[in-house]
Amino acid sequence: MMTGREAMQDHHPGVYDVAVIGGGVVGCAVLRELARYDLRLLLLEREADLAEGVTKGNSGVIHAGFNVPVRSLKARTNVAGLGIIYPLASTLGVPHRKTGKLVVALADEDRPRLEELKAQGDRSGVPGLEIVDEAAIRRLEPLARGRWALWSPHTGIISPYEFTYALAECAAQNGAEVRLETPVAAVSFRGGLFRLATPKGEFEARRVVNCAGLFADEVARLAGIDDYRVFPYRGEYLITDKDCGFRLAMPVYPVPPRDDPGLGIHITPTLEGHVILGPSAEPVGDKRDLASTREVMARLKAEAVRLMPGLAGVGFIHSYTGLRPKLVDPSGRGRFEDFICEESERRPGWISLVGIESPGLTAAPALAEMVVAMIGARMDLELKPDFRPERPVHRRFAAMADDKRAEAVAADADWGETVCRCEHVTRAEVVAALRNPFGARTLDTVKRRTRCGMGRCQGGFCGPRLVEILQDEGVPVDRVTKRGGGSRLFYGRIKG
């Protein structure tokens, strides 16, 4: 029997079995899950790197699943995803930590809300939830305070973009193609195939998985599917210095405010020891409006200090903003809308994932399995015997012991060239990041893959050095950008 790929290539050379639109965590999880099978795969991403949309702007929390209604797709994929994501992150070599999490009630009257969340979580199969008292809160997280808290031992933290890169690198290693700066501009149909028109040419695919995040509604509409409308809700964050003297062990959340379209402004540690405050949740008119505002920055600090008084006066090294792709229109605050993951009846073979907001990061691997099951229901999927579940190893100089550092430098002097002073990133790591399999070559490409420029000087020192290395790696000065598109850094040389 011929495999799906052989059968197809027989008749349609150059045709992909599945094209995934959107290189966020969901698209990349789908791509990797599909890469287990003998399929010709393509992922199209409009931006200059992966994880540049919804994925990069969240709290980086692995959710346990008690915040969403029982039996909803959100709850099912969250709880299923929780079971997948820890071993998956380990397989892929993505740093992560099961920290546990506290949802704290500052007053006795908020305790019923904690009970509700616990009951909801218990019914969805979230493991280990407990209501704990003041003494237990202090023991679990000395920086937190509260009368009562919901303790979730299986919540954790992970870098959403590192996870996304790892998923895509694994998929690429198993033969999937990833094309950046390739937005889908039009969709047409011919002979049972989807033709995706992009500025970089047309691509033909038998099936399409639309994981376009904020733009999933618009991409669906290109295929004649006018079923969705995505509303961007902006969330602003602040990040402290690692040296702020504040060693937070786990995320600490307030009781979710009833009128907040998010989970409330919470305090989350990063794996590197920063503390993140946020996010706000406000509907905005523009799907690319990532501006921070003075009002919200002030509110984040006030809310965070209310939850954790020790944060008063702490300095920040960075702020960022994310956009949630919500299905609830701004007038319907508080209404619940579920994830959508469905095949179009109008356009069989076209699967859309829409409204994948929180807990989408945790749910992504479970959503990916769902998508594969949907595709498998219509065609025979054959496992590849040589599928490699891991990805190429990424070593981090800052995390190496002395003897490993000495060995690394002796083997390759690039490990001896420290490019980033704050985060101790070496030239070897920067060069490896720039040689990623997707061809992403922006400053943010390096920053998010190596942490170069993420420290307290925010690129003041390593920025000029990176510009030199980019040129050494063949990027002309006029093509050096922060994140692709029009984000150019330079307007040529000053003299001759």
Added chain:
Amino acid sequence: MKRNVPVETCDVAVIGAGPAGLAAALGARRAGAGKVLLLERDRTLGGILNQCVHDGFGLFLYKETISGPEYAERLAEDVAREPIAVETGAMVLDLTPKRVLRVNSRAGYRLVRAGAVVLAMGCRERTREMIEIPGTRPAGVLTAGSAQNLVNLQNLRVGNEAVILGSGDIGLIMARRLVFEGIAVKGVFEILPWAGGLERNVRQCLTDFGIPLELRSTVVEIRGRDRVESVVVARVDEAMAPVAGTERIVPCDTLLLSVGLIPENELSKRAGVELSPLTGGAVVDERLMTSVPGVFSCGNVLHIHDVADWASFEGSAAGENAARYAAGERAAGASVRVSAGPSVKYALPQRLTSGRDGAELSFRVARPLRDVRMEVRGNTSGKVYARKKYARLLPSELQKIKVKDAVAEDLEVGCHE
């Protein structure tokens, strides 16, 4: 210590080879240190001097005014004449309280045990994020020093139309530099009621080129998705909060920040060095020794200097004292504290060995002052140890004063108009 990691020893290790570190290495040799190791993370000696192509350096050290690179070259030549082990491209990643350095360089990764250490790592610039400017995050927002590096050392055109926030010296120098390169400077905005940089720089870099300096104003928003498209500036009130209704959009594609320098004390912290909240640098005694025995500090990592020459003088002294420490010399006696009094931002050193005479104190005022009576007063006795009158004192200018007598009580440096 791990096996398989090379370990070397030296008498004095100097971390950083800018104006302070180069002078410190020379000072250590002059005071008789045998093996002096000078570690520089950049590829060349001189540190930030190399990107300061303007002149105005060397007036005090060489009695003539030369450019930054020339100043660096002279010091580097002096260093080359001495048997000083110089290593460029060498980043010190860690310093322990027992003076073990972890050093990474293309030549290898190793540990260095030093008899004494001189911290001369310099400073870094305050960023957009530290002052929390709201708005978008486009390309085209950079610190003045980074821009100076890109323009002067890499010959890159960083923009076409710039706004400069903050009137620190580098910002002022860069305003003129950009104009020289045909990049329009729409204005310099300073949140304080006075300029942050030296008066001569305001005159020579802004006034002479017709670049407006707007005091009591700041950038309240950055606009532009991919590249800066404009900034919104506004007046500020006495509490430095933006005044509603005074906002104005200034179209530009570049925003340079010259909003302050921060001594780069990450290594000092790792070694457990006590830092001063007033300077951001180490608390030192008259030998420039920090709270960690055998670890000395000088130059911009100790406190921000307005003139490179002073950083060199300080480095020289720190190097000499480090050599003496490495040779086993120890100061005897208790110490007294020196604190900043009225209108004084900080005074250095913060500790003096009790009973020693002839100490030199440096201080900087917190705001511009006129007809000033400066006094160094004993906290217990009320005795005035030194006094001096000034017609004017500016926060941008570091002042020095000698205390002739031996001191056995805590001192306060104060200024009265």
